[in-house]
Amino acid sequence: MAFEELLARAGGVGLFQVLQICTLLLPALLVPFHILLENFSAAVPDHRCWTHVLDNSSEVPTNLTREALLAISIPLGPNLQPDQCRRFRHPQWQFLDPNATAANKSEAATEPCVDGWVYDHSTFTSTVVTRWDLVCSSQSLKALGQAIFMTGTLAGAFVWGFLSHRLGRKPMLVWCCLKVAVAGAGAILAPNFFIYCGLRFLSAFGLAGIIMAQATLMAEWTTIRRRDVTMTILGCTYSTGQMALAGLALALRDWRNLQLAVSIPFLAIFLLSWWLPESARWLITTGQPEKALQELQKVARINGHKEAKQMLTIEVSQENMSNRVLSATETQGSVLDLFRVPVLFQRTCVIALVKMAADGFLQSVGRLGSITGPLIKMASQALPLIPPLTYGAFPIASSLVLLFSLPETQGIPLPDTIQDLEGGSSTAKGNQQEGVIMESTWF
Known part of the structure; x- marks a missing residue:
């Protein structure tokens, strides 16, 4: 059963998972603030x-x-x-x-x-547009600023996807929160629009790391049967953040105050997130079983499993982790594996058409879509049917591709190696049944 059994011995789903989710949902609530911020902070008044x-x-x-x-x-x-x-x-x-x-x-x-x-200051007392007169002949600079922000998320997805595999999930989350706090708050002091855009780029660069790290940590510390609920809560939190931004912008009509309000909380999250343990799954697959056991024992103590210190040992981990997982520590994967391995290549192409190392690459493709979206809208001036046809046809085509190309993942343990992906559906079904049997009922 590999890592899922070790996680079950640490308590399955318990107090630790509740505390972890509550901690990680804080940045999830604030991330949409920055992504949609310029709908309000860069509003164009009469x-x-x-x-x-x-x-x-x-x-x-x-x-x-x-x-x-x-x-x-x-x-x-x-x-x-x-x-x-x-x-x-x-x-x-x-x-x-x-x-x-x-x-x-x-x-x-x-x-x-x-x-x-x-x-007209009746709606907003001050915006980025009024600060630097981004109207008339300079109105294209506003779109440029938005494109620079999305380029930051694109670059961040590439870089943090690589560093997440090399350095771990927790350091990426912690330092990205600090980066967003500093760059976001510093934007109000920008002496000109281009320095403002540079600071927004750095904010977006950090946001990409936060998005990947929080989703990965939540998935890798959650048992199979609770993973779908956990990720649904994460998605709902993003939506809640989008709705809350409108209320915050209604209360704070000056773009500087709004910018500070969505940036400073990341400093608190930076300090709070130090208690989070590193992903034990990542530690095991990168050849650090001793550190992985320390994190598992820490989780077990929080979950109230006092006997876990005797149950979670190096010998137990070696017994439960399959040979292909242990052998994976001898070789380091790379983003090129997404194209060298047939099953990964197929899934990469399918998910790239639709929009989570692999997570960073796929998020980067999604950011390309965000950058090209405004260009499609601009093309509507010449060809009015382009936006509705594009926005309507792609989701339909994507849903059909997903339906016939990707396997079901409900109740299936996360694959640790490429060998896991190529193991076949029979192994996955067996793991699914075993995961259901081993699910902890403590929580």
Whole structure:
């Protein structure tokens, strides 16, 4: 039964798993805050050009209404509303004459907003857009900032996927939380937009590591029968975070306050997550059985299994871990195994089409989708049917590919090695039955 039996001897599902889940759900609640943050912190409020007649108190005529002053200062845009990016070069006083024709209005000379913009602060007191005037000719910089953020998650998925296998899951989680806290809080001090984008890139880089580490630790410390419930709770927590962000943005209308509110909690998580044990499964498969047993014994003590110190020994671990798992410690896998091994190659292609070493690679493919999404939306200006066809056809095709290409994983132990993947369905079914028998009923 390999690792599942050792986990059962450590108490199966107990107090430790409850405490671990509660700890790991904290970053899961906050991660969506950063991913969706710029929907609020970079919101584009209504705006118009700054003009002397309207906005210089010493030049504002007192005998005219604001609507009249707006009419002589700002031309109408394509939607017959005041243009957001241009103003009249000189006040058009003749427009106050009720007999003025539309032809005369269209012939008036205009110019860009050379003196800046006036923003509507009724919804947000300050945003990234108002901070650096990311409107009109500079509006593409906002999309650039979002693309840089998603590129950070792409790079992070590659790097942390590799480091997770080499250095472990816990160090990656701990230091990524610190990185997100520092880079996220530092963004409010950015002197210009490009430094802000760089700090957002670093935040996204750390977020990719947190996403992988928390899911992996939860899966590898949970027994087979409880794993589906655990991962469902994780997914629901992500959704809860997405909903909670709207309420937080409603309460904090200044982008700096909102940025701090979603970043500083990661510093607390950085301090709290030190108590978490490293994945014993990872320690065993990387040739560190002594450390793995220490972590298992720690978990057993938390779960109330006082006799686990005698039950969990090196001899027991060697007896329960199969030969192929122990031999795997002699060779280190790499991301190239995703393409060299037929069964891994097939599953990699299928999951890459849809969107968890392998986890980092597949998340990287998902980030490519996030980067190309805005480009597809931009293409709708020329071909309006591209977004609905793309967004509709791909999920349908992906679901069919998943249905016919990937095996069922419910009640199946996690594979420790490539040999486990190639072992065949009969072995998996046997392991499933054995896992059900060995499931601890302590919790």
